[in-house]
Amino acid sequence: MTMKNTVLVKTITQVRKAVEAAKSSGKKIGFVPTMGALHSGHGSLIETAARQCDFVVVSIFVNPTQFGPTEDLAKYPRTLDADMELCRQTGADAVFAPEANEMYSREQLTWVDVEKLTTGLCGKSRPGHFRGVTTVCAKLFNIVCPHVAFFGQKDAQQAAIIKRMVIDLNFPLEIVICPTVREKSGLAMSSRNKYLSESQRADAGAINQSLQAACQAIISGQRQSTAIIALMREILDRTGVIETEYIHIVDSESLEDVDTITRPVLIAVAAKIGATRLIDNILLDAQALK
């Protein structure tokens, strides 16, 4: 394993300078925006970026504008030393880790909003969340100016929204969505898994089991979303500790509910275990519908 000599920068001026230098020697710039507390899901994004690009920038910024007033902004895990270590191991060239007042140096009056895609799924219980995400991504895209930006499929709604924002606002970059990385139990990697106790973590495996069961049901011929959702809910309920927020079967681009499955869909779940909110999903391709 080769270790990169990853440079850590804190200011917009510095990261722009680093990127400009790389661009001027003809390098293709890859960008992985994160909130830190990096895990192997992020690692896989950085490795993919390093394979596809010549210079990889990772941003680490716990963006206050995407947290609701009752959410976990203050206690969101911050682990910069370990994050730097993972960035070195996975091939990042630069880490951009600004303070909040570097990103929001004056009152933020300008917001980027994506209609329709932001209202369902997580948008329902997290009003304003996606406005914060799209706004900070627009800022980061304009700061880093990458050729390609990499996001995880785990945040499926975010991925659909960012892809749409890039198309609608003609950002001069490509969005690549990378597969979800999972723990052995099948639990999707998430920085918020740190909040789980040992036994909660074991129970959380049921979320992925419910998605796998849905997949099997569809492969076996089930096409009615209500039946599939009922099956999934039963698996989650059986744990006795998972409180399901939503299960939706939607079109993967429009995120609109699909009643009868006749084309590729996204099956998305949000659930709470104790105080910890987790999300997961599976993309069902045309193959599964054959």
Place this chain on the structure above:
Amino acid sequence: MTMKNTVLVKTITQVRKAVEAAKSSGKKIGFVPTMGALHSGHGSLIETAARQCDFVVVSIFVNPTQFGPTEDLAKYPRTLDADMELCRQTGADAVFAPEANEMYSREQLTWVDVEKLTTGLCGKSRPGHFRGVTTVCAKLFNIVCPHVAFFGQKDAQQAAIIKRMVIDLNFPLEIVICPTVREKSGLAMSSRNKYLSESQRADAGAINQSLQAACQAIISGQRQSTAIIALMREILDRTGVIETEYIHIVDSESLEDVDTITRPVLIAVAAKIGATRLIDNILLDAQALK
């Protein structure tokens, strides 16, 4: 007068290619976004861009999303041949004149909104107007990727909003605001002046006269906005044909009303002559308050 060999392009791909070629030979890119129906105000923007930059792109796009349902989108003047001629004379290298379906190839779900600055002045009578302006400017900035973009002081509120959007979203470009160009009568150049009859055009000179009178009053020591606004309204009313929509004396950056003038301000007017809505303004610098 040297004539430029201005190239006309219609697609996003073409304009990006032209800009990339210019950038790769180290040229500084200037950008003048317009809705066409070019007059010497635009001409002066293009000339300034040509002086400050090495490659000047002018966009000509009557942006549907900034017109209200009862506004003049359909009858807005379209004069591409004359516009090209003016671009050649003033030093544009490329004109980007897309069709609406090139700019909005699918339903636009993503919008850029600037709070506070958009609610007063013209924002009051033109709801959604500035959302359309900021969104199309964000798109155009991402398509053209200029180093500098040039806007006219005539649209003072638009200038303040675009400047704020660029700061808030960290667009990697500089905004330059150029002075208003006027007809001999003092009437600010505007594409909408084409709608005026001969006599209306003469009467419209009163708008600038009211701004000049306000300036003189302030230089003479008047500091109360209400008194200055009353004076201006009287000058406009005297014409018998000008219907004043607003007169405001505001902070030039926050656009908030100023009651007692103790620092540089923007004095802004909107008025109708017949069916034609005209705006004008003057920036009062610290010198005038000495």
